[in-house]
Amino acid sequence: xxxxxGRRLLQSIPTLILISLLLFxxxxxxxxxxxxxxxxxxxMSQAARNAIIHQWGLxxxxxxxYLQWVKSMLTGTWQFSFxxxxxxxxxxxxxxxxxxxxxxxxxxxxxxxALPAGIIAALKRYSFFxxxxxxFSYVGYSMPTFxxxxxxxxxxAVFIPILPVAGIINVRVxxxxxxxxxxxxxxLQHPITGIIDILTHIVLPATTIAIVGIAGxxxxxxxxxxxxxHQDYVRTARAKGxxxxxxxxxxxxxxxxxPVITNIAIELPLLFSGAVVTxxxxxxxxxxxxxFQALEAFDYPLLMGILSVSAVLIVLFNLLADVAYAYIDPxxxxx
Amino acid sequence: xxxxRQLAGExxxxxxxxxxxEDVGVKQFSFRELTYQRFMRHPTAKWALLGLGILIxxxxxxxxxxxxxxxxxxxxxxxxxxxxxxxxxxxxxxxxDSYNGHDIFSLVLYGGRFSIFxxxxxxxxxxxxxxxxxxxxxxxxxxxxxxLMRVTDVFLTVPALLLVPLxxxxxxxxxxxxxxxxxGLLSWPSISRIVRSSFLSLREMxxxxxxxxxxxxxxxxxxxHLLPNAVGPIVxxxxxxxxxxxxxxxxxxxxxxxxxxxxxxxxxxxxGAQGVLVAGNWWWITFPGLAVVVTVLCINFIGxxxxxxLDPKIIR
Numbered sequence: 295x296x297x298x299x300g301r302r303l304l305q306s307i308p309t310l311i312l313i314s315l316l317l318f319x320x321x322x323x324x325x326x327x328x329x330x331x332x333x334x335x336x337x338m339s340q341a342a343r344n345a346i347i348h349q350w351g352l353x354x355x356x357x358x359x360y361l362q363w364v365k366s367m368l369t370g371t372w373q374f375s376f377x378x379x380x381x382x383x384x385x386x387x388x389x390x391x392x393x394x395x396x397x398x399x400x401x402x403x404x405x406x407x408a409l410p411a412g413i414i415a416a417l418k419r420y421s422f423f424x425x426x427x428x429x430f431s432y433v434g435y436s437m438p439t440f441x442x443x444x445x446x447x448x449x450x451a452v453f454i455p456i457l458p459v460a461g462i463i464n465v466r467v468x469x470x471x472x473x474x475x476x477x478x479x480x481x482l483q484h485p486i487t488g489i490i491d492i493l494t495h496i497v498l499p500a501t502t503i504a505i506v507g508i509a510g511x512x513x514x515x516x517x518x519x520x521x522x523x524h525q526d527y528v529r530t531a532r533a534k535g536x537x538x539x540x541x542x543x544x545x546x547x548x549x550x551x552x553p554v555i556t557n558i559a560i561e562l563p564l565l566f567s568g569a570v571v572t573x574x575x576x577x578x579x580x581x582x583x584x585x586f587q588a589l590e591a592f593d594y595p596l597l598m599g600i601l602s603v604s605a606v607l608i609v610l611f612n613l614l615a616d617v618a619y620a621y622i623d624p625x626x627x628x629x
Numbered sequence: 630x631x632x633x634r635q636l637a638g639e640x641x642x643x644x645x646x647x648x649x650x651e652d653v654g655v656k657q658f659s660f661r662e663l664t665y666q667r668f669m670r671h672p673t674a675k676w677a678l679l680g681l682g683i684l685i686x687x688x689x690x691x692x693x694x695x696x697x698x699x700x701x702x703x704x705x706x707x708x709x710x711x712x713x714x715x716x717x718x719x720x721x722x723x724x725x726d727s728y729n730g731h732d733i734f735s736l737v738l739y740g741g742r743f744s745i746f747x748x749x750x751x752x753x754x755x756x757x758x759x760x761x762x763x764x765x766x767x768x769x770x771x772x773x774x775x776x777l778m779r780v781t782d783v784f785l786t787v788p789a790l791l792l793v794p795l796x797x798x799x800x801x802x803x804x805x806x807x808x809x810x811x812x813g814l815l816s817w818p819s820i821s822r823i824v825r826s827s828f829l830s831l832r833e834m835x836x837x838x839x840x841x842x843x844x845x846x847x848x849x850x851x852x853x854h855l856l857p858n859a860v861g862p863i864v865x866x867x868x869x870x871x872x873x874x875x876x877x878x879x880x881x882x883x884x885x886x887x888x889x890x891x892x893x894x895x896x897x898x899x900x901g902a903q904g905v906l907v908a909g910n911w912w913w914i915t916f917p918g919l920a921v922v923v924t925v926l927c928i929n930f931i932g933x934x935x936x937x938x939l940d941p942k943i944i945r
Contacts, residue, residue: 312783323799436925438876440883441918444903452909459907567790571880575903585791586884589798597795605786612786 295621302616306609313605314367317598318360350374367602373595375588382599386581388473390603392462393580397569399496400503405558408508412515413550416523417542427512434509439568443502443575450498457498460577463491472579499576503568507561514557515550522550552623559615563608667938674934677927684924688741695735703735705893714905717912724912726898727905733898733913737920740893743805745924747812747894748875750805752867754813759820760863764851766821767828778825784818793877794886805894808887812874820866827859861939868932872925879921895921 347353351362366373371381378385415427451459458464462472468491470476481488522528523546531545532538570582577583581600588596658666669675687694694702701722713730717723723733766777796811797803831837832855840850875895881887882896889897898917906914 308779309782309786312779313786316783316787320799432926432929433922436872436922436929438879438918438921438925440880441899441914441921444899444906444914445918447903447906448909448911448914452907453911563788567788570788570790574884586794589794589886592798601787601791601795604788604791608786608788 298620299613299617302613306613310605310609314364314602315360317601317605318363319356321594321598322356363598367599372599372602375596376593377591378593378596382595385584385596386599386603389579389581389584391473392578393566393569393573393582395462395492396496396499396503396573396578396580397565400500400507400568401565403500403504404507404511407504408511409515409554411508412512413519413547415512415516416519416550419520424516427516431509431513434505435513437506437509439502439506439571440575442505443499443572446498446502447575458495462495462579463488464495467491499572499578502572502575503565506568507565510561511554511557515554518553519546519550522546525549555622556615556619559611559618562611562614566604566607566611664938668934671930671934671937673930674938677930677934681924681927681931684741684920684927685745688738688745691735691738691742694738701732701734702738703732705731705736705739705891708732714908714910716910723916724910726902726913727908727910728901733916736893736898737895737917740895740898740917741920741924743888743892743894744875744878744896744921746805747809747878747888748871748928750809751812751816751874752870754810755817755820755870756863756867758813759817760824760856762817763821763824764828764856767825768832768847768851768855770829770832774825777821781818781821784815785822789815790877790880794881794884797881797886803887803889805888805892808878808881812878816870816874820863820870823862823866824859827862828855831855831858861936864939865932865936868928868935872928872932875921875925875928879918 351359354362363373370383372383372386374380375382375385411427415421415424418424447459450457463477465471467487468477468480470480525546527549528541528546531541536545569578569580570585572578573580573582574586581603585597585600587593588600691702692704695704700720708725708729708731710730712721712725712732714727715721715725715730721732721734723737725732726736762777762781766774766781792815793812796815797808800807800811828851837850837854840854845854878887878894879896879899882889882894883899885897885900887896888894889900895917899914902913
């Protein structure tokens, strides 16, 4: 098992090296170079320009810049953000928790609804419920996540104003922005108010991500369960005279869950994309929102940092999917 | 004719069973006919195809509708500030936007041209690259395969969702052609994976071996002998990719990194709508989004029908 994980980790190293090359040299293709962000300040003198170029090390040969970037990604501060004037690592790590909270919540909602819905739909095939699930999954699957988010906002924050429009916390209640030192102190003093505050804010974005996910997952669960129900061992179990409950839960469901669990792990990158989209809509202070802010400002080191972190995350997600697959299914060997 | 097809629907006989079939007097069907029949038997695919056809005609005919109904369909450069922010009415079927007073219905029609164009255009690019890439990797195998697939992995590892707006921003001044090209350059990897895996098994088949033994050049084996056998999954991936890219384009343009006024797509029609969401003008957000949903739904159904129709293993 450990050897398997180690081997997979080693395999992902060339991929990560290639990604770093793609990102770095792709960025060099920016018309006007990475400095173009500063071009928005017309009053700048040539001397000031040169000073900035020197300060950011942009006057060095390109391969030196690349190596320096890689070095700082591996050991250091991940370079400095052009506009936030802080180390990129600090900025990203401050934003990462919000994204993870959102992903985990959305994921829980998604599975709690999708799995039972898929199982019931399969057990009562062609019933009204089954048809409804199928219809919903087609529609949900075809909906742009960002538009769904906007529609939910419109309904639950504007027409029926019961939920907040944006953000992760109510700054007026907490007195400070999320995860600042003041906020953390406040949160420790008022944990219950703090959690309720986050919960009311997370409902809409998490539901948005979950709805699209439920559409895919319930369909997957349904077809997997249908496969299992028609297997010989299920017929055997029925023939033995086992109760329907035992047949369904112990014999069919346990086998049907195998591909579903693998699929869940495979879907993690999709979940990440969903989070990126919803963050942009709900001003959720996570990595996705940060990315679009950085894009707006053309904050080149920050963009590279975010892209690298998401690439590493996805490599890890894929690894997780493989491990889950090998771990759950006894027929798969680690070799 | 129709009767014989309906009859044959129950008793499909694979092509090539030759004389026996002739004797019984059952018509034989080519692959194309079989595919057509299976597609039409899918419960929703044919209606989805009809719906998509209507949508395409409606959108691409927009300049014509503008000439025929000048009071109801306005060109994107015609708007009146006096009408800004009014709800749906007979004059403005889907209301107007809150800033310029554009007629939303007209923008949906005009914008659909670019949205659909980008969806299809990008996947054409993706199929051209993905098929050549995947076929090369799968057919030649070994070291070449390993290198080519590593590159594919790289593209699959960085989320397209982040790369697309970045690329659109970097290559600035987004024309529909450029956006389609960018989307295509970022959506080929999944196609190349599909092609590679079918080529890995196809190249070991006897007909491929026979062709090689006869001295048929590699290029001809790839394009004439193997590729036609891999066409099913490619067509399905192509169709579903169109739906994907229409949604992605809507998001990117909505954020202002894709198509921008004076050009309109469904996404850029929505740009700015969130700012006035609180004012409650639901029509601005609802209708362009519905256009995306309906289009994507149709395309997904068609993809579903094609999957059933093109998979030779499913014989119903």
